[in-house]
Amino acid sequence: MSLPVLVALVVVGIALSVLAVHFTGGSKIATLAGVDQALSRFADDFPDEKVATVRLTADARTAFLDLGPARIGIVHSVGDCFLTRIVTPHDVLALDVDEAGAIALKLADFTWQGGRFAFADKADAKAVAAALGPHKPSLAKEAA
DSSP: OOHHHHHHHHHHHHHHHHHHHHHTTTTOOOOOOSHHHHHHHHHHHOTTOOOOEEEEOTTSSEEEEEOSTTOEEEEEEETTEEEEEEEOGGGEEEEEEOTTSEEEEEESOTTOOEEEEEOSSHHHHHHHHHHTOSOSOOHHHHHO
16 A cells, blocks of 8 residues: 555544544533532532532533632533542642632642633632632732
8 A cells, every 4th residue: 555545544534533523522511500510520529528609610611619618629621521629728829819700720739730710700709719718829920
């Protein structure tokens, strides 16, 4: 078999594989249907935890669950699945709250380092930041 034919077959095979994954739901991004789904998903991994309050992000991809003094549970979508974490101020490398009602969170966990989370209500962002404080310098100060 000639090299150009082999290259063409490989390219077509890869393209068909990518399309098959996409059309069977492999590129779907999971979202939380509401507070009950966030509670249920968190309880799958942490059945003994008592949740006081659930705060969903505006895009419904992340939920922050108040677990008591200086402890927050997180349910976050990764692709079509969810990851769960319990975070304390000790786990936070940097935290910044902006005027738009979003927090930028950087975690010490190498498997998931956090991200930017926008809330519909600015009070939710402030409550999550307060639960994870005192914290290390903010991302804005770190960049300077």
